[in-house]
Amino acid sequence: MLAGIFRHRSVWKAGREESRSGSWAGLIKYIFEHGKILKKRGRGIAHFFVFYGFFLPLVVIILAQFNFEIGIIPSGIVSLLLDIIGTLFLTGIVILLIRRIVSQDSEGPLRTIFPMIILCVIIITGFLAEGARLGISGTETVWASPVGWIFSVFVPASPSFMQIIIRVHFYAVLLFLALLPFNFAKHIIASSLNVYFKRKNPRGELNKAYLTDDSAGAAIVRDFTWKQLLDAEACVSCGRCEENCPAFISGKPLSPRKIIRDIYNLMYLSNGEKISSNMLESTISNDEIWSCTACMACVEHCPVYAEPMDKIIDMRRHQVMCKGQLPAEAVPMIRNLEIFGDVQGKGAAHRMDWAMSPDLEFANAENADADILLWPGCSGAFHPRYQEVLKAMVKILNTARIRFSTLGKDELCCGDPARRLGNESLFLELAGKNISSFRKNNIKKILTLCPHCFNTLKNEYPGVEKELFNKSKENIEVVHASEYIMELIKVKRIVPKYPLKKNIAFQDPCYLGRVNGIYNEPREVISSIPGTALKELDHNRETGFCCGGGGGGMWMHEHSGKRMNVIRAEEVAEADPEVLCTACPYCLTMLEDGLSSLESEKETKVLDIVEIIAGAI
Amino acid sequence: MSSDKMNIWILVNHRQGTVEKETYGLAAEAQRLLTMSKQNSEEYCSDGKITAVALGAGLDAELKQLGAYGINSVVYAEGQELARYNGELFAEVLLKLYEKYKPACILMDHNTETSDLAPRLASLMNTSIVTRVIDFTISINREIAATRPVSSGYLFEKFKLERTSCPVITLLPNVLNETEAAENRNIEIINEKIDPGTFNLKTKVTEIMEAAPEDLEIDEAEIVISGGRGVGKEESLDIITRLAKSLKGSVGGTRPIIDWQLLPFERQIGQTGKVISPRLLFACGISGANEYTTGMEKSRLVVAINTDPGARIFKFADLSVIGDVHEVLPRVIEKIEERGIWNL
Numbered sequence: 001m002l003a004g005i006f007r008h009r010s011v012w013k014a015g016r017e018e019s020r021s022g023s024w025a026g027l028i029k030y031i032f033e034h035g036k037i038l039k040k041r042g043r044g045i046a047h048f049f050v051f052y053g054f055f056l057p058l059v060v061i062i063l064a065q066f067n068f069e070i071g072i073i074p075s076g077i078v079s080l081l082l083d084i085i086g087t088l089f090l091t092g093i094v095i096l097l098i099r100r101i102v103s104q105d106s107e108g109p110l111r112t113i114f115p116m117i118i119l120c121v122i123i124i125t126g127f128l129a130e131g132a133r134l135g136i137s138g139t140e141t142v143w144a145s146p147v148g149w150i151f152s153v154f155v156p157a158s159p160s161f162m163q164i165i166i167r168v169h170f171y172a173v174l175l176f177l178a179l180l181p182f183n184f185a186k187h188i189i190a191s192s193l194n195v196y197f198k199r200k201n202p203r204g205e206l207n208k209a210y211l212t213d214d215s216a217g218a219a220i221v222r223d224f225t226w227k228q229l230l231d232a233e234a235c236v237s238c239g240r241c242e243e244n245c246p247a248f249i250s251g252k253p254l255s256p257r258k259i260i261r262d263i264y265n266l267m268y269l270s271n272g273e274k275i276s277s278n279m280l281e282s283t284i285s286n287d288e289i290w291s292c293t294a295c296m297a298c299v300e301h302c303p304v305y306a307e308p309m310d311k312i313i314d315m316r317r318h319q320v321m322c323k324g325q326l327p328a329e330a331v332p333m334i335r336n337l338e339i340f341g342d343v344q345g346k347g348a349a350h351r352m353d354w355a356m357s358p359d360l361e362f363a364n365a366e367n368a369d370a371d372i373l374l375w376p377g378c379s380g381a382f383h384p385r386y387q388e389v390l391k392a393m394v395k396i397l398n399t400a401r402i403r404f405s406t407l408g409k410d411e412l413c414c415g416d417p418a419r420r421l422g423n424e425s426l427f428l429e430l431a432g433k434n435i436s437s438f439r440k441n442n443i444k445k446i447l448t449l450c451p452h453c454f455n456t457l458k459n460e461y462p463g464v465e466k467e468l469f470n471k472s473k474e475n476i477e478v479v480h481a482s483e484y485i486m487e488l489i490k491v492k493r494i495v496p497k498y499p500l501k502k503n504i505a506f507q508d509p510c511y512l513g514r515v516n517g518i519y520n521e522p523r524e525v526i527s528s529i530p531g532t533a534l535k536e537l538d539h540n541r542e543t544g545f546c547c548g549g550g551g552g553g554m555w556m557h558e559h560s561g562k563r564m565n566v567i568r569a570e571e572v573a574e575a576d577p578e579v580l581c582t583a584c585p586y587c588l589t590m591l592e593d594g595l596s597s598l599e600s601e602k603e604t605k606v607l608d609i610v611e612i613i614a615g616a617i
Numbered sequence: 618m619s620s621d622k623m624n625i626w627i628l629v630n631h632r633q634g635t636v637e638k639e640t641y642g643l644a645a646e647a648q649r650l651l652t653m654s655k656q657n658s659e660e661y662c663s664d665g666k667i668t669a670v671a672l673g674a675g676l677d678a679e680l681k682q683l684g685a686y687g688i689n690s691v692v693y694a695e696g697q698e699l700a701r702y703n704g705e706l707f708a709e710v711l712l713k714l715y716e717k718y719k720p721a722c723i724l725m726d727h728n729t730e731t732s733d734l735a736p737r738l739a740s741l742m743n744t745s746i747v748t749r750v751i752d753f754t755i756s757i758n759r760e761i762a763a764t765r766p767v768s769s770g771y772l773f774e775k776f777k778l779e780r781t782s783c784p785v786i787t788l789l790p791n792v793l794n795e796t797e798a799a800e801n802r803n804i805e806i807i808n809e810k811i812d813p814g815t816f817n818l819k820t821k822v823t824e825i826m827e828a829a830p831e832d833l834e835i836d837e838a839e840i841v842i843s844g845g846r847g848v849g850k851e852e853s854l855d856i857i858t859r860l861a862k863s864l865k866g867s868v869g870g871t872r873p874i875i876d877w878q879l880l881p882f883e884r885q886i887g888q889t890g891k892v893i894s895p896r897l898l899f900a901c902g903i904s905g906a907n908e909y910t911t912g913m914e915k916s917r918l919v920v921a922i923n924t925d926p927g928a929r930i931f932k933f934a935d936l937s938v939i940g941d942v943h944e945v946l947p948r949v950i951e952k953i954e955e956r957g958i959w960n961l
């Protein structure tokens with residue numbers, strides 16, 4: 001068994017170095033609370049029973065070795081509990097077994113079925129032995145062993161039979177343990193390890209790209225870090241990532257589960273050692289990796305903290321930085337970033353065009369003594385629709401009498417589209433220049449409208465700053481408009497007075513909600529408007545459905561399946577709110593487009609949360 | 618002809634009986650080369666000259682005009698067989714002419730034909746070739762060098778040519794500056810009789826099929842007619858195709874048109890489609906969403922037709938027509954068919 005475990009260890013340890021520290025407290029909490037696993041009701045509960053059905057009797061058996069008296073009644077209660085637990089265990093394992101048998105698991109159910117059958121044998125022989133014992137020693141404590149009693153009815157009350165059954169029970173336990181590293185049950189160890197080593201960085205911060213003189217990103221399995229390979233080892237192929245992946249749901253050729261399982265299979269095929277060819281590329285196609293919107297639903301829903309998305313990004317990095325392969329539609333945008341520093345290719349000279357209006361007066365960061373730096377982002381500065389949102393933000397700031405400034409023409413794209421499309425060097429260049437501007441102007445606090453800018457500035461820039469400038473200054477506080485507006489409402493700097501529409505539904509932007517955990521603030525903001533009722537969409541909060549715009553999706557054609565924004569728009573139309581509120585330029589464009597492509601009589605209006613508040617004060 | 622005089626050849630680019638402006642750009646480039654080398658080695662170049670080489674039929678009148686662009690003489694190989702481009706034949710003819718006149722170099726503008734012709738010719742001549750050049754220098758007894766962009770224009774590479782006997786150079790059209798015509802001088806036109814039968818050609822043209830203009834790729838076409846949701850579904854789009862036919866343009870659309878599968882994805886204009894810059898673009902029944910305009914902002918002349926006077930597309934239009942496409946376009950098409958495209 002130990003040899004088996006070490007063999008596995010050598011396979012994922014063959015990955016690149018990555019420094020990670022573990023957390024026992026986190027692991028223990030995870031295991032005993034079972035929260036992450038219980039997120040999926042049915043199977044989660046079944047797993048809960050199986051875990052405790054295995055664990056508690058084990059504890060009792062170990063304790064029982066110490067031979068202490070606890071009296072008839074307590075020991076009866078323990079016995080009763082064990083009976084109940086055993087029954088739940090059996091039910092749980094049967095449910096999981098059936099699920100695995102009928103599931104579409106690509107590798108076939110055999111891998112998982114065998115250990116489950118051993119577990120069934122263990123529990124059934126346990127009951128049989130108890131039944132035999134009751135038959136032999138009389139049934140005066142029947143209340144404490146109801147299941148054993150039922151078994152005792154048809155089990156021979158023979159000591160030798162009991163001996164045999166106990167042996168079988170015992171050997172089955174040994175067999176289970178001995179085979180543990182070689183079948184599905186190994187997840188007990190691998191997944192626990194993965195939980196122990198789970199990320200401590202913000203979720204929204206992508207791994208640094210692997211860059212050497214002649215390679216970048218992941219070309220072969222061993223270009224992944226050991227932790228990335230441990231992810232694959234830990235994966236239980238439960239399919240939760242896939243069930244929540246917008247690309248998979250909308251019929252794209254991508255399944256995060258397949259990505260992880262492919263990596264797993266390849267790493268064993270290569271045994272961690274010899275693989276050098278581009279098997280990775282032939283197993284995972286470009287169509288797969290370019291279908292991802294970086295929405296992080298797979299990361300959110302994985303019960304063992306595996307992260308399919310970062311593997312996809314690493315493979316993109318290889319395609320882009322080593323092979324110059326990028327979907328043709330995205331090429332002009334990347335060139336625009338390279339040449340002009342913005343996604344629209346308008347250039348610095350036009351970055352402040354949106355502010356060319358006499359009622360929009362404010363300072364440039366250089367000579368301002370401002371409370372906060374307003375970060376319009378490429379969408380706010382250049383997208384005609386989002387410029388309106390930006391102006392609404394300025395109105396709110398002016399009403400609240402907040403002194404704010406902008407970087408003006410010095411602002412560049414935050415780099416998120418470049419980074420998530422795999423162009424790490426371009427991201428670093430843009431980030432480096434922006435960070436220099438922040439340092440030069442001594443910026444302390446930044447307000448963003450776009451959740452992608454928000455995530456990049458807040459979670460990714462500190463790492464880049466450390467890297468490029470060797471030390472990070474005191475961290476800059478980055479706030480998203482929805483949080484900031486809530487703050488302003490709380491301190492009564494602004495008071496929403498005028499009701500807008502009664503029914504407002506909220507679209508959780510992936511990079512606000514799932515990635516940065518901001519679910520409540522936008523909801524509170526909406527509810528703060530008198531006479532407004534918030535209507536939840538079916539997919540909300542953690543299960544919020546991606547609009548399709550992230551991860552460079554705004555610049556890629558969806559070649560197959562149904563368009564994600566249309567799927568989401570249909571759900572919105574079904575819920576039929578008067579206004580759909582969102583807090584992200586991509587969501588806004590995507591859903592306006594999606595809703596208008598439904599061509600229904602009644603068109604739901606899509607507004608940014610900033611516009612809604614600007615209209616209510 | 619003695620080779621100690623610098624004789625620069627330029628290949629005449631002509632279409633449908635008229636000389637294209639790239640030829641004048643080449644003439645200017647040749648002029649620049651002469652002046653430059655004159656400064657470097659006076660004796661040799663004092664009577665350098667520029668010769669235009671033309672292959673085709675029915676060009677006499679046009680070629681006479683070349684005197685106005687500083688060209689000294691024209692070598693004209695005329696024949697019906699040369700009326701259309703044929704790579705193998707053209708290369709053989711040029712080789713023959715080269716052997717007779719021994720120019721110092723041959724300049725062409727880079728286009729689809731010359732990217733086929735130049736390598737054929739250079740290999741027959743057994744000399745150097747550089748394509749897509751943006752800067753070229755030549756001087757006798759000195760080095761010959763050419764610069765061209767690589768990595769989509771982020772880097773430049775500079776070549777020094779080792780084989781300096783008459784290199785073949787194709788220049789990128791955007792470095793060929795149009796020049797004003799000076800007063801025309803009389804120039805000598807040397808007619809070369811060519812008998813294609815004397816060449817041992819391995820290929821034979823059996824048939825020529827014209828591509829329908831509406832089949833042209835939208836990012837290559839000079840005229841694009843694009844339709845949007847406002848045009849309508851199904852047969853409604855026919856009006857766009859009809860206009861394209863009569864204007865000899867290509868057809869494109871906004872995303873809804875592609876979603877309705879009226880046009881294939883290759884014909885989508887915009888942020889997730891193609892970025893185009895035709896000379897003339899019609900935008901019919903299109904609101905002008907940013908995702909569309911990203912793909913057409915660089916078009917030269919834009920005609921927009923929309924029922925909504927507030928449509929954003931009008932910000933990008935040189936000619937704004939407020940009206941229903943199905944009322945406006947049939948009349949436009951009728952007029953074009955009556956009087957021809959350019960006499961409206």
Ligand SMILES: Cc1cc2nc3c(=O)[nH]c(=O)nc-3n(C[C@H](O)[C@H](O)[C@H](O)COP(=O)(O)OP(=O)(O)OC[C@H]3O[C@@H](n4cnc5c(N)ncnc54)[C@H](O)[C@@H]3O)c2cc1C
Nearest residue numbers: 845846847871872887888889890902903904908924941942
């Ligand atoms: C991420 C993303 C990427 C996108 N990429 C692209 C892209 O690459 N290319 C693209 O085109 N779109 C793209 N879109 C969609 C884009 O946002 C718009 O939805 C789309 O361009 C609108 O197309 P339209 O102008 O044809 O339709 P509409 O916006 O519906 O406009 C129709 C117009 O026709 C007018 N009209 C109606 N009837 C008539 C009539 N009889 N005569 C004259 N005018 C009439 C109306 O006044 C209206 O202005 C993208 C959207 C997203 C979210």
Ligand code: SF4
Nearest residue numbers: 245292293295296298
């Ligand atoms: S990040 Fe989103 S789109 Fe990408 S694989 Fe995960 S769930 Fe699917």
Ligand code: SF4
Nearest residue numbers: 235236238239241302
């Ligand atoms: S990666 Fe996680 S969520 Fe996806 S199948 Fe594996 S264990 Fe399940």
